[in-house]
Amino acid sequence: MATQQEQKLDLGPLDQILATCAKGLEATIPLLQGIQTTYGYLPMEALVRASAGTGIPESHLFGVATFYKQFRLRPVGKNMIKVCLGTACHVQGGQRVHAVTRESLEIGEREDTTSDALFTVEPVACLGCCSLAPVVMVNETTHGRLDAPAVRRLMKKLQKSEKKDA
Amino acid sequence: MAPGTTASGDTIRVVVGLGSCGIAAGAQDVKEAFERLLGERQLPVTLGVTGCIGACHREPIVEVYEPAGRHVTYAAVTPERAAKIVEEHLAGGHPIEEWTFQGEPLKAEVDAYFGKQTRVALRNCGVIDPESIDDYLGREGYKALGQVLADNSPEKVIETLIASGLRGRGGGGFPTGTKWKFTRAAPGPKKYIICNADEGDPGAFMDRSVLEGDPHAVLEGMAIGAFAVGADEAYIYCRAEYPLAIKRLRIAISQAEERNLLGPGIAGTSFSFKVKIKEGAGAFVCGEETALIFSIEGRRGMPRKRPPFPAQEGLWGKPTNINNVETFANVPWILRNGGGAFAAMGTEKSKGSKVFALAGKIKRGGLVEVPMGITLREILEEVGGGSDTGKPLKAVQMGGPSGGCIPARLFDTRVDYDEVTRTGAIMGSGGMVVMDSSSCMVDIARFFLDFTQKESCGKCTFCRVGTLRMLEILERITQGKGKMEDLALLEELAVKIKETSLCGLGQTAPNPVLTTLKYFRDEYEAHVVHGRCPAKVCKPLLTFSIDPAACTGCTLCARVCPVKCISGEKKQTHVIDQTRCTKCSSCLEVCKDNAVVVK
Numbered sequence: 170m171a172t173q174q175e176q177k178l179d180l181g182p183l184d185q186i187l188a189t190c191a192k193g194l195e196a197t198i199p200l201l202q203g204i205q206t207t208y209g210y211l212p213m214e215a216l217v218r219a220s221a222g223t224g225i226p227e228s229h230l231f232g233v234a235t236f237y238k239q240f241r242l243r244p245v246g247k248n249m250i251k252v253c254l255g256t257a258c259h260v261q262g263g264q265r266v267h268a269v270t271r272e273s274l275e276i277g278e279r280e281d282t283t284s285d286a287l288f289t290v291e292p293v294a295c296l297g298c299c300s301l302a303p304v305v306m307v308n309e310t311t312h313g314r315l316d317a318p319a320v321r322r323l324m325k326k327l328q329k330s331e332k333k334d335a
Numbered sequence: 336m337a338p339g340t341t342a343s344g345d346t347i348r349v350v351v352g353l354g355s356c357g358i359a360a361g362a363q364d365v366k367e368a369f370e371r372l373l374g375e376r377q378l379p380v381t382l383g384v385t386g387c388i389g390a391c392h393r394e395p396i397v398e399v400y401e402p403a404g405r406h407v408t409y410a411a412v413t414p415e416r417a418a419k420i421v422e423e424h425l426a427g428g429h430p431i432e433e434w435t436f437q438g439e440p441l442k443a444e445v446d447a448y449f450g451k452q453t454r455v456a457l458r459n460c461g462v463i464d465p466e467s468i469d470d471y472l473g474r475e476g477y478k479a480l481g482q483v484l485a486d487n488s489p490e491k492v493i494e495t496l497i498a499s500g501l502r503g504r505g506g507g508g509f510p511t512g513t514k515w516k517f518t519r520a521a522p523g524p525k526k527y528i529i530c531n532a533d534e535g536d537p538g539a540f541m542d543r544s545v546l547e548g549d550p551h552a553v554l555e556g557m558a559i560g561a562f563a564v565g566a567d568e569a570y571i572y573c574r575a576e577y578p579l580a581i582k583r584l585r586i587a588i589s590q591a592e593e594r595n596l597l598g599p600g601i602a603g604t605s606f607s608f609k610v611k612i613k614e615g616a617g618a619f620v621c622g623e624e625t626a627l628i629f630s631i632e633g634r635r636g637m638p639r640k641r642p643p644f645p646a647q648e649g650l651w652g653k654p655t656n657i658n659n660v661e662t663f664a665n666v667p668w669i670l671r672n673g674g675g676a677f678a679a680m681g682t683e684k685s686k687g688s689k690v691f692a693l694a695g696k697i698k699r700g701g702l703v704e705v706p707m708g709i710t711l712r713e714i715l716e717e718v719g720g721g722s723d724t725g726k727p728l729k730a731v732q733m734g735g736p737s738g739g740c741i742p743a744r745l746f747d748t749r750v751d752y753d754e755v756t757r758t759g760a761i762m763g764s765g766g767m768v769v770m771d772s773s774s775c776m777v778d779i780a781r782f783f784l785d786f787t788q789k790e791s792c793g794k795c796t797f798c799r800v801g802t803l804r805m806l807e808i809l810e811r812i813t814q815g816k817g818k819m820e821d822l823a824l825l826e827e828l829a830v831k832i833k834e835t836s837l838c839g840l841g842q843t844a845p846n847p848v849l850t851t852l853k854y855f856r857d858e859y860e861a862h863v864v865h866g867r868c869p870a871k872v873c874k875p876l877l878t879f880s881i882d883p884a885a886c887t888g889c890t891l892c893a894r895v896c897p898v899k900c901i902s903g904e905k906k907q908t909h910v911i912d913q914t915r916c917t918k919c920s921s922c923l924e925v926c927k928d929n930a931v932v933v934k
Binding site: 193194195196197198199201202229232233236237238239240254255256257259260261265268272293294295296297298299300301302304311312313316317318 | 355356358359360391392394534535536537538539540543575576577613614615616617618619630631632633634635636692693694695696700701732735766768770774779782783786792897919920921924925
């Protein structure tokens, strides 16, 4: 299952997860959630090792990983930007906010992450802050009542602070 | 100490609302500002937190309780306003009336907002500190559980629930007491309780607020349910997108275990009850009970045929009772006040009160709990204050992707499971998204189909393929490429998908299309026949141009245009090249002279 583009992965943290997680099929989702929290996504190599360590078939891990939206098989950028496209955000212009977010960060048409791997933009169904629509969540912080100019300002600010860090 | 009143007799208590929406509006900064300011000035004031009071449109909200009994609620507090509140009110003794719910100009609005509400499920939200079991105990918390255990009669609990008329608040509307009775009657020593907290409808946040604001009420309701059906173990299946709710539930569970209100031998009886949390991984279909059970078991969440119902064969094949968060939150109140008190509210077949999440084009968005039987008009116009755009309301969407759009001319429909169903929508879990003339109903139908199409688990052919075909047709219509035959084809597909899908997702997925076709056919026809989107939402049907009379030649639009299709000299009228315009609306957003015309 491992592919060549995988870089050498530190499996130490995974072994810790495997040592503490419950056994049996019931453990599948918490196990995958643990791997994703550690690595930011589900590396194939980690899934193979997790299968060997728990006895849960690789096919089952992969089947569950591809069923649920939460799981990602590709690495994410340093910052996660979730753009809400729930009903309330939709009627308040969420699609436009999504388009402007991607445009400001110059994310390619079939991509979800910037080429410098600093930002990943992900549309989500509902963040539950419907009264503040449209809403964007940057890492853990929610920004509400946005419009296109406000999104442009927000993205510029994020890019600036990333440049400063670099 | 009575929670939510004063701290310790002679000090002022300041309480900051820290629900998710409060935090999104900046409540955390406000709390930190108070902490810093109170520390600097060494004032004898205690600072506390609470969940969401529901008035999201006025967040961040801060309550001030004075020892003498005076209580004021500040709206839209900022760190700057906090400084002034500390200075004038907490130190000076003079509340800043114009910022409070109790003073002018907000008073009339607040009275309208809360006046028609009846708080049963939300009784403690925004009142108690959700991370303090003592606050909950101070509001008669766990009293119902204590009484139930002392009476030691599961049958009596079930009778009370049946008498209350409580129906499942997750959307199904199945009578809760009857469900409990089935699970109790199922043979076998091992049974489970599951609390469905996988609030998947976009536009709904009732359960999140209850879990964040009053987690013990849900736990107490679950414990009573477990005693009634004979279960000793439970799972709360909560969306991973609700980290604050999960955190507060964990705190509540460990507090209740410490006090022997959960765990082995509760309150000295032989009744034991263990609650575990399972985080969902993002699949709308897991709101369906059989899919949810598979998900807890660590499988792909694909629904199976019923019967057997979970009450007979549920989690790991054992009898299992599933209710949603709001249903459980009602249970302790019903046991304390009697089934009759709950049944006294509402209509013949829909009893009690229901929580709704108001969002969209509405003045006072937020969480409201109203008695069943109230009309949609009362909720939208009196409680919600009507449109926030000045344009008249056109429709309200109820029931999320499974529901439908109810047009303004049916706003006298009463909130009642059966009456709402008659309109073609469903009561659903409580999301109400309000739309005005700037919302395109074809676009809304397309939006929901896009959602359900992606969320279909793929098991049933018509749900998997049929919804995609419907989506393609709707996309065609919103791009101005629709044909009149498409409308009939949509209806045909809708009926077939409903008839041949195994679970609720497929059976209800066509509802948004069917209701919009029924009530807003003229909008579909405008798209198809005239190539026009009356709400000016469907981009391919619009043209953007610049009104020479209004344009001042400021060049803002030309600079912001992503495809550089706007030309013109400084201080001269600008022109949009229609052949290259992508209709992104950037120019419209920046123009300060209202010179960009959309037709």
